[in-house]
Amino acid sequence: MLDLRELMDMAEAASPVEAIDVMADAMAAMLSATDVWFWITDLSGRAVARFGGTDANAARLHQGAAEDVPVVQLAGTVYEGVLRSQRPDLRTDRDGSRLIVPVTDRGDTMGVVEVRLPETPDGFAIADIAAAARALAYVVVGSRRHTDLFEWAQRSTPFSLAAEIQRRLLPSAFTCEAGQFTVSGWLEPANAVGGDTFDYALDRDSLHLSITDAVGHDVTAALLATVLVGSLRNGRRHQLDLLDQAGRANDALVAHSRPGEFVTGQLVRVDRARARLAVVNAGHPLPYRVRGGEAAVIELGIDIPFGLYAGHEFAVQHVDLRAGDRIVLVTDGILERNAEVVDVEALLAATADRHPREVVYTIGEEVLVATGGDLRDDATVVCLDWHGGPPLGRPD
Incomplete structure (x- = not known):
């Protein structure tokens, strides 16, 4: 025994x-x-x-x-x-x-x-x-x-410097099951590592998500991503709201990048008590929602990317959640020309009954198959399942 x-x-x-x-x-x-x-x-x-x-x-x-x-x-x-x-x-x-x-x-x-x-x-x-x-x-x-x-x-192949930097920008655990929700992310790196990242963090009232894509490849893109992710984490840990997190990260990127360098991204704050998403969409591909087994794009306004103009005020948009909803965020590597044969909506509908961990991995595999393993850009996906119910926190 x-x-x-x-x-x-x-x-x-x-x-x-x-x-x-x-x-x-x-x-x-x-x-x-x-x-x-x-x-x-x-x-x-x-x-x-x-x-x-x-x-x-x-x-x-x-x-x-x-x-x-x-x-x-x-x-x-x-x-x-x-x-x-x-x-x-x-x-x-x-x-x-x-x-x-x-x-x-x-x-x-x-x-x-x-x-x-x-x-x-x-x-x-x-x-x-x-x-x-x-x-x-x-x-x-x-x-x-x-x-x-x-x-x-865990490394069957050696990491480049860019890959090492990118690894440090990702969460230490790619999946989290937490009662009200399950979140999982996956990143398939390009042959020349791009600047994709994803991140999440949970606090008493909220779940914070981000997915970002820095312009360029290799160390240049990794350094841009470092500035943005570092600023986002710093703002989050200062308990700034989503608007101020976006503004601070944007200004940091303007201050520490060259003209023409930018990062697209989505910042999401899940209000756990109200079952509601607050979203900043900075020039990024639109997210998807799977509801009742059917997948569709969530129509959001598209703001400018991070890093173009200091002082820009980003729009915060809201999306209501229902128990059983699945929200999926992607980078453009999922949608690039040599991966365009992947029908994301059909794939999401076909995997609607699978665990988010399996969903993100399956999408990554499909992109690899579609491109013959020749990824021209990082391909990243984050899947959030909203189970509903009240936050199970300790009483005050």
Whole structure:
């Protein structure tokens, strides 16, 4: 039987670079398991790498030696099935059984735990292992702040400087399940990284979303995006309203860019009590709404992009939400000429019953297929599902 308190105590006592192995060894001892492995998802979303486990000494991730770590392409594998369904998978053979369970934090998939056992586990044991995998997710979140090992494991291809900058502008978790809503984002980088970003943050009363696209490519675009996203986060953390956030970010971009450089974007504030969106649309492609299984563009006025004129006052527009609504934001990489065969509205209608995490990934995959993998611009999508109901905050 697994003792979660003991597992967490042991992980906390270990070095951040050893915590996963310590938990795996402890789980193996408690379960009398042959092996316990943690497979971490690659940043591409298309592979998993064996990050740690009971045989980690045979394939340990060291700086400069990531090629020694086993990597499995997800397509068609049991790992893909578990990650997408978020359900355990149990298989038995003459050597025993293999159980694979998801490692997920608030809907953000981090990987899977694979447990090999000499006997077939019962329902209680499976539930215990699934609970340990959820605990492992918290260990991953806490440990990765102190080491680059997790980043090394998740990179099947080296990052350019522009890609490194862009990575730092994205949220630390691409998905968040939070009672009233679920939000998920995905970015498919172009061959020459563009300046796309997305971001979200939750406070007591509101959910803040942004999606932006800086003109140009590589480091130039990444630096423009850095100024804009940094200013937006700074304004948000000063508790400015949406209008003032937009104005401050625009003025910062004017002050720190050259003539002709700009960023398009959408800023969204979700009033959680009133179920209402406030939107600033700065020269950006229009968002979509899926309601009752049907997808359509939300008709909004289009303001000028950020960075053109200091002191510009952006228009704030409002959209009411109903329980069950899905709001989807995209950058123009989804709509570019070599991706134009992707019918976004039809794709959104066809995926209306899927989790937002699956929706954004599916759209990214469709764009890659449509372009033959030759993305000329970053392609980014954010999906918000509004479940409704009151905010579940603590009483004042």
